[in-house]
Amino acid sequence: MLFKYEGFDKEGKKIKGKIEADSENEAKEKLNSLYITDIKPVKKIDFNFSFTKVPKKELIKTFNTLGLYLKSSIPLVSALNLTKNQSENNKIIKFLDYLQQSIKEGKSLYNSLESQKIIKLPSYVKSTIKVGEESGKLDIVLIEIARFLKDENRLSSKTSQALIYPLFIIIVAVFTVSFMLTTVVPKIVKVFQNLHEQLPTITKIVIASGNFLKNNFLFIFAAILILIITYYIFYTKNRKFKLLIHKILLKIPIIKQIIIAKELGRFSYLTSTLVNSGVNYINAVNLAVNTIQNEAIKEKFEKALKDVIEGKKLSVSLKKAGFNYDISFLQAIALGEETSQIDTVLKNLSEIYFEENEARINTLLSLIEPALIVIVGGTIGFIVTAMLLPMFSMNIIK
Template identity: 40%
Template structure:
């Protein structure tokens, strides 16, 4: 991983740059060995062909890997033997087999499972998963951690599948409707209204408006397609590699009604679940908070929890640190539950319950949102089609009225 740093040399000169390391602690050690006293250090992303080709390992596959490996290790096998067995079973899956082969090679060279996962170049792995494996390897709790990680990724994959299935029908209706509207505006409307233009009859304003849209789409459709594709690519690049833009976008998303609540529930629920898993696995509280913080995909939340995690390492409670940290505040019931857990030393149990509660809330809200989405789309599409039909019929009515007069 690439880390961006700013610091001071032994000669008192300010320096800025980047350094490659497997983790933040290793980056700090390398800077220290180079005689650089860092003031700030943070993970960054390097734009290169390797990053574009190295995609994150799919959740279902990561769940399967964790569960299979934990099953073999639980039966008393060595890690190397277990990896070999899994590799033999997945020879037909070329990319996954390549991933397993790279792990096997590095473990045969004497590297740990954590270093093998971190060094392989086939899949990008979630940071919290890597760090969990690192801690599990040091504490001797590899099997329970792998089982819990497998269950976590399996649950996340089910949630994504449920949302995708629920959105499939509305998305299909929307795409078909857009295609029909585009066909009507581009081909049908010009031919019908062209008949009236030949007669010299003045067209109604609504018909002129629809015709202007038709002409624009007909003359610039290639530019529009390229512009949309270019905008999507530019957005993805900006979101992935420009931190300020990503933070601004994530902050805006949290403020959108309903959507913001869904994001908060999802982010806080996932954090709570991972933190409870880490604590149940015997990871220290400060380290578990730091690991769980890496699960945030929303930058606004991640920033405030990262700042709070540094205060937890200094000996403060997480609930206290979050209250004193500037930025987007978590939900009130989360803060209260966390404070209660820290006071009663039952953080793992309480956060596990909070994660289940947020998941249930999101399920209910998603069902309501999706049930309203279909009729809203029908109303919108019906309105657009109605305008097009009116634009075609009004000239006919005008001509009939003119003939009677």
């Protein structure tokens, strides 16, 4: 099996490459002389857009329940069995049953999660669980993971629910405009042709648009489909292309603030959780950096991580790396490092970012709805005006 990896060599230089191994653990053993920050198998193109085949709420409930049982001093195997008995989701039951059997065979929870193929988990979840096992704070880590996923899921669900109405408007608008251009407009055009009248420019534009859409519908549909597939392939397989898209997103007002707050909030929360679980600060930063999804922001953190490994402060390293997305974040980090209260500062930062993001998302959604109504109404109004204008002109002439 082929794995690709990224990290740093003994001299602190960034490296990346590919290596053959039977498992991820074997690949890590072969690379134990290097400081590896990310390793994952090279996969074929997968058009499954879902993150996991089970609802996030089920995953959150599972981690939280398991953590609470462990906190009550119940052994891991028994806790897995009790959690399994409380679930009604077949995937979760199968997932927990596999973990239970694997742990009975002597494997750790982390190794069991690595070997299972039932539910796809983010690498940071597995890495955090590994840290929790090693530090003896697995119960706390599982509860914190559940809390973190719950906060993220709450924002995602709220956004998805709020976007249902705007999405409905867009779909109705597309079908309405397409119907008008391909069915209604051609019938009115026949009337104008019989009268041999000179048509206004906007009427000609609408007629030409209708004819083009009607005559090239399959071509347009195929072109859009090809563009979507091509974009997906480049976005998932080409980091430079992904980096370009992410840089563009960071230039769009409101969207920029939402992305920055989301990424810094996630980084702050996970780093504070890991430090509180007894993880070395450098390792905690390393694990948290790997959870950053925006490549432009991640690039700055990866540059800073190299200096952090050498013993420099994160705040100084980020500033040196050109991080200028949120100066207050750097100031807060610097304060936490100076007072040795970095875990507390990061926890407070994560709460602030989550609250700010919720407000920004509400603002964005409140702007989208009226904007769509204006655009849709304007488009339909333009078509209707283009069809009525010749009639008014003929009446005036008469």
